[in-house]
Amino acid sequence: MVIYLDNNATTRIDPEVLDAMLPYLTDFYGNPASMHSFGGQVGAAVQEAREAVAALLGAEDTEIIFTSCGTEGNNTAIHAALAAQPEKRHIVTTAVEHPAVLNVCKHLEKQGYRVTYLSVDSRGQLDLMELEAAMTGGTALVTTMYANNETGVIFPIAQIGAIAKAYGATFHVDAVQAVGKVAIDLRHSPIDLLTLSGHKLHAPKGIGVLYVRRGFRFRPFLLGGHQERGRRAGTHNVPGIIALGKAASLARHHLANVTQEGRLRDRLEQGLLDRIPDCVVNGGGTERLPNTTNIGFKYIEGEAILFMLNKHGICASSGSACTSGSLEPSHVLMAMGLPYTVLHGSIRFSLSRFTTEAEIDQVLAVMPDIVEKLRALSPFNNDQSDWLQGRELARSA
Amino acid sequence: MWNYSEKVLDLFYNPVNQGTIADTDEPDVAVVYGEVGSIACGDALRLHLKIQESSQVILDARFQTFGCTSAIASSSALTELIKGKTLDEALQITNQDIAAYLGGLPEAKMHCSVMGQEALEAAIYKYRGIEIEHHEDDDGALICACYGVSAPKIRRVIIENDLTTVEQVTNYVKAGGGCGSCLVGIEDILLEVQQERAAIPARVAAEIGEAQAITEVPPRPLTTVQKIKLIQHVLDTEIRPLLIADGGDVELFDLDGDRVLVSLRGACSSCASSTDTMKYAIEAKLRDLVLPTLTVEAVAPQRT
Numbered sequence: 045m046v047i048y049l050d051n052n053a054t055t056r057i058d059p060e061v062l063d064a065m066l067p068y069l070t071d072f073y074g075n076p077a078s079m080h081s082f083g084g085q086v087g088a089a090v091q092e093a094r095e096a097v098a099a100l101l102g103a104e105d106t107e108i109i110f111t112s113c114g115t116e117g118n119n120t121a122i123h124a125a126l127a128a129q130p131e132k133r134h135i136v137t138t139a140v141e142h143p144a145v146l147n148v149c150k151h152l153e154k155q156g157y158r159v160t161y162l163s164v165d166s167r168g169q170l171d172l173m174e175l176e177a178a179m180t181g182g183t184a185l186v187t188t189m190y191a192n193n194e195t196g197v198i199f200p201i202a203q204i205g206a207i208a209k210a211y212g213a214t215f216h217v218d219a220v221q222a223v224g225k226v227a228i229d230l231r232h233s234p235i236d237l238l239t240l241s242g243h244k245l246h247a248p249k250g251i252g253v254l255y256v257r258r259g260f261r262f263r264p265f266l267l268g269g270h271q272e273r274g275r276r277a278g279t280h281n282v283p284g285i286i287a288l289g290k291a292a293s294l295a296r297h298h299l300a301n302v303t304q305e306g307r308l309r310d311r312l313e314q315g316l317l318d319r320i321p322d323c324v325v326n327g328g329g330t331e332r333l334p335n336t337t338n339i340g341f342k343y344i345e346g347e348a349i350l351f352m353l354n355k356h357g358i359c360a361s362s363g364s365a366c367t368s369g370s371l372e373p374s375h376v377l378m379a380m381g382l383p384y385t386v387l388h389g390s391i392r393f394s395l396s397r398f399t400t401e402a403e404i405d406q407v408l409a410v411m412p413d414i415v416e417k418l419r420a421l422s423p424f425n426n427d428q429s430d431w432l433q434g435r436e437l438a439r440s441a
Numbered sequence: 442m443w444n445y446s447e448k449v450l451d452l453f454y455n456p457v458n459q460g461t462i463a464d465t466d467e468p469d470v471a472v473v474y475g476e477v478g479s480i481a482c483g484d485a486l487r488l489h490l491k492i493q494e495s496s497q498v499i500l501d502a503r504f505q506t507f508g509c510t511s512a513i514a515s516s517s518a519l520t521e522l523i524k525g526k527t528l529d530e531a532l533q534i535t536n537q538d539i540a541a542y543l544g545g546l547p548e549a550k551m552h553c554s555v556m557g558q559e560a561l562e563a564a565i566y567k568y569r570g571i572e573i574e575h576h577e578d579d580d581g582a583l584i585c586a587c588y589g590v591s592a593p594k595i596r597r598v599i600i601e602n603d604l605t606t607v608e609q610v611t612n613y614v615k616a617g618g619g620c621g622s623c624l625v626g627i628e629d630i631l632l633e634v635q636q637e638r639a640a641i642p643a644r645v646a647a648e649i650g651e652a653q654a655i656t657e658v659p660p661r662p663l664t665t666v667q668k669i670k671l672i673q674h675v676l677d678t679e680i681r682p683l684l685i686a687d688g689g690d691v692e693l694f695d696l697d698g699d700r701v702l703v704s705l706r707g708a709c710s711s712c713a714s715s716t717d718t719m720k721y722a723i724e725a726k727l728r729d730l731v732l733p734t735l736t737v738e739a740v741a742p743q744r745t
Contacts, residue, residue, distance in 0.1 A: 284578050345483065347509035348442075351453060354442075366482040366509035373483065384480040388507075421459050421513060423487040423505035424480060431487070435540055 047358045047403040051112050051244075052193050052221055052336060052394035056244040057287070058294055060258035065248070065287035072393070076280050077271060086282055093289025097253055100292040101238070102229035109254045109276045110285050112218040116146040117239030117254040118187075120265040120276070122148050124256070125185040125214040128264035132184035136213070138162040138170060138199075140192055145218055146375075147189075162188075168327040168380050174205060178363040179211040186213050190222035190238075194363055195327030196336025196393055198226065214260075220244055220252075224295035225302065225333050236260050242284060246396070247291035247327040251284030265355065298397050305395050306334030307437025308404050312393060313337040315408040322426075327391055328376060335395040338363075340377075340386030343425055344418040349391055354412040358407055363390045385424065385432070446544035447617060449514040456513055458520035460503045462489040467739050470495050475563025477556055482506030482588055482615065488560040490523075492568060497527045504560075511543075511550040518542045519557040528565050534558065535601060536613075551613045551687065555598065571688070584626045587619025592630060597686035599634050607631065641678050663732065669696050675730045676703075681722055694740050701727060701737045 048056065068086065076087035091105070098105045111117045122135075122145070137149050139161045149159045160178040162170055170188075179186075186208035191198045201217060208215040216237040219228065224245035230238065237260070242251035256262050256275070268277025313325060315337055326338040341349060346364030353360055363374025365388065372378075377387040393407070419425055424432045445453075464472040471492045478485030491501035503521040506513050518539050523531040536554035540546045546554060552692060566572075581593035598604065598613050607627045611617040617624050663671070673693055684690050690706035703723060724737035 343507065344506050345512075348453070348513060351510045352448075355454065364509070366512075384483075388480070388483050421456065421505065422507045423476070423485060424507050431476060431485070 045357055047356075047391040047406055049395060049399065049403070049407065050359045050361050051396040052196075052392065053361055054243045055246045055250065055396055056398060057248055058291060060294060061247055061287045061290045064290035065283040068283040068286050069171075074252075076116075076282060077269070079291065079322055083302060089289075090280060090282060090285050093285045093292075094344075097290040099143055100223070100257055100296050101240075102231045102233075103255055104258060106273075107230075107255050107258055108254075109256060109272045110238075110288075111252040111254050111276060111278060111393055112250055112278075112281065113252045114142075114218070114241035114244075117147055118142070118144040118216075118218055118243070119254050120254055121216040121237040122152070122185065122187060123126055123265050124260075124263050125187075125216055126152070128199075128214060128261040129184045130259065132182050133157050134180060134183045135159045136178050136183055136186045136208075138164065138177065138188050140168065140188055141187070141374040142193060142218060142220070142292050144318070145187055145189070164197075164379050166382070167330040168192060168376070169330045170196045170199055170204070172200065172207065173431075175207055179213065179307075181206060181211065182209050183208075183213040185216060187216040187218070187230065190217050190219040190228075191226070191333045191336075192327070192376060193221045195338045195380075196221075196333035198222070198331040198333065209234050209341040223304075224291075224298065225298050225335055230255060230257070242288040242291060245291050245295050247285055247287040251281055251288045253288070268275075270335045273301055302334050303398060305399065308401065309335055309337055309393075309395055311401075312395075312404045312407060313339065315404070316411055319408065319412045323415075324386055326380065326382060326386065336392065337394075338377075338390055338392045340382065341389040341391065341415050342385040342427075343422050344389045344415065346389055346391055348418050349389065349414060352418065353391075353407075353410070356406070356410045358410070361392045361394075363392065364388050385427070443510070443545070443547050443550065445510060445514075448518075448542070448544040449511055449546065450516040452517040452543070453510045456517040458501075458503045458517060458524075459505070460489075461505065462491050462501055462503050470500070471568060471570040473564055475560050475565070475567050477559040477563055478508070480507065484512045484556060486512070486556050486560045488516070488519070488557075488564050490564045490568070492528065497529070499523050499526055499528065499531055508553065508556075511546050511549070511553040512556065514543055515539050515546070515553040515557045516560075519561060523561060524593075530569070531561060532565060539604065545717060548609065548612045551602075552615050555613050584630070585614075585616035585619065585623045587623075588615040588616050590616035592626075593686065595627060595630050596634060597630060600683070600686060605631065605635075611720065637682070665696060668732065669693070671731045672696065672727060672735075675727055679726055679730065699732065699736060701735050701736045702740050703737060704741070705739055 072086050074083035074086045076083055094105045094108050098108050135149055135152065135157055136147060137159060153159050163172055164170055186204060188199055188204055190201055205215045214236045215234055217235050218239050220239060220241045223240040236257045239254040240253045243249040262275055264275050268276045271277055271280060298430060317323060322342040324340050326340055345366060346362030347366035350360060350362050363377045365373040373387050377390055403427045462472050471494050473491040474487055476487040487505045489503045490499055493500050500594055502524050504516040504520055506516040522534055522538060536558040539554040539557045540551065581591040584590055584592050584595055594614060595610060595616055599610065602613060604610055607617055607624055610627050618625050676691060676693055681691060688707050692704045692706060694704045695702040727735045727737060
């Protein structure tokens with residue numbers, strides 16, 4: 045049996061979503077752009093899906109552009125924002141963004157743009173004063189995530205947007221982790237552009253959305269055909285779009301019960317803190333997504349924990365260096381200034397509406413032994429270790 | 442998920458020889474430990490050895506590891522490999538031996554096996570009173586500031602593991618895996634080593650050819666000057682780079698007929714039991730490349 049607690053990486057396809065999309069992989073294969081009824085009925089289904097996604101976001105259907113993924117949405121949003129105000133050469137973002145934003149910003153720096161990377165505090169939260177200080181009349185774009193993928197920390201979107209608007213900057217939000225987990229109403233929001241990805245809310249991989257506020261001077265990123273009213277060329281991924289529409293409808297209904305997910309998350313989090321000494325919640329003490337907890341188990345390393353969990357059929361993820369190809373630990377946890385003992389041993393558990401109480405109980409049953417076993421192997425077993433202090437204290441000071 | 446061998450997973454889930462070794466004050470027994478890595482780097486290993494002093498045999502080996510699956514498995518494998526071996530025999534174990542014992546490691550995880558080899562050296566050198574940290578990290582320019590990796594260490598790993606790309610260097614010693622600002626420096630070292638490798642056979646062949654030309658027509662033995670010249674050349678190009686990479690060195694002290702007198706330096710100089718090994722390694726090379734009748738003897742280092 046698999047206990048899947050890595051839902052911030054991707055989610056299982058909801059069976060209802062699968063049922064909705066399957067006919068569009070078999071019988072209804074027409075191109076929605078075609079001028080015949082076989083394609084036309086597909087086009088109508090695509091429109092229904094668009095309206096379902098718009099309803100989830102509190103948007104208008106004409107403000108929805110279907111994309112292939114969150115990365116495409118983020119890339120398109122940033123380039124569109126800069127194209128809308130070409131005379132402005134300054135971007136503000138944060139140090140804890142997803143690579144789909146960070147790496148675009150780094151690329152743009154090489155093109156001559158100036159980028160400000162806002163820091164976060166030890167809770168993973170932004171300082172709005174720092175944002176205000178960074179803004180100038182030349183700021184073209186403020187791009188931040190809605191909620192962090194690793195810690196679940198939610199940024200104060202309304203306040204960030206208000207500051208961006210005060211300086212005439214476009215406000216883009218990478219809401220890939222937030223959509224479906226917290227209520228978002230774009231009718232009452234300063235957000236100009238917003239990105240989401242289908243596979244984070246129980247639709248398949250390969251479908252996403254870029255919301256573009258009505259009236260925004262949008263310049264397309266992908267050029268070609270006239271799909272999406274000329275704003276995103278490329279034949280529609282119809283099964284993916286139908287699936288996303290259904291997933292959006294289900295997510296709308298689920299938002300009313302998201303407290304159940306939060307209750308299980310809290311039970312897991314508190315249970316681990318109660319049973320295991322020397323562990324801390326990363327991002328605790330500020331508003332977080334209800335499905336995410338990131339816990340640092342001191343003196344042991346994350347990948348080793350993951351492999352032990354895997355043996356019990358439990359899937360989670362880690363921000364440790366050993367799980368990344370780059371040999372660098374999580375840039376998010378690093379930006380939070382966590383001590384090495386915590387950041388190398390951090391594990392993210394992310395739940396979904398399919399997570400059960402029994403699964404949480406199973407994690408609580410096995411984690412203490414896993415941590416104990418790995419700590420017995422470790423040369424670092426307390427903060428007073430001489431070997432540990434040489435490097436550790438330099439960072440935490 | 443990393444594609445680990447069955448052996449890696451077995452030694453991770455069921456590690457052998459974990460823990461410490463208490464000093465029991467037994468006669469003829471020494472307990473020592475060596476440690477490498479740090480909490481900052483994300484992996485660290487403390488290797489404990491119990492040594493029979495008279496025979497220099499490792500009676501027991503145990504480990505404490507902070508690190509990932511392959512770091513723990515590599516540590517466990519190392520302890521299995523070295524138990525029952527003499528210290529000199531243990532020093533011959535390379536990171537490739539550790540990886541082979543494990544049925545291979547993903548290339549990005551090879552640094553775990555290097556950590557095992559370094560901890561072993563650290564423990565043995567500590568027992569022998571040799572300051573390994575000096576030659577490893579302080580002696581030579583720091584190339585990778587993120588992980589504190591020096592140029593000599595990068596050179597050594599390149600030579601020992603026959604590495605050809607920057608990516609491989611990163612996989613073996615982590616250098617370049619951080620901010621990436623040292624990648625050009627690593628590339629330069631790779632290029633230097635490659636150029637040296639390419640040049641050695643040609644130079645030695647030229648020297649030998651020169652010597653043969655001298656000896657063949659007319660057939661008469663090398664003069665003392667010719668012998669010294671050729672011995673010095675082989676020492677400089679074939680032997681010293683390897684010793685220097687390991688923290689040691691050798692100098693030609695004198696030549697008495699076919700007796701080559703050398704002075705061992707650095708880590709080699711205070712390593713009494715390894716003198717014979719060094720001698721035979723040096724002697725074999727000189728016999729092979731200069732004259733088959735040569736014998737090599739170590740003399741005490743000259744004070745300057």
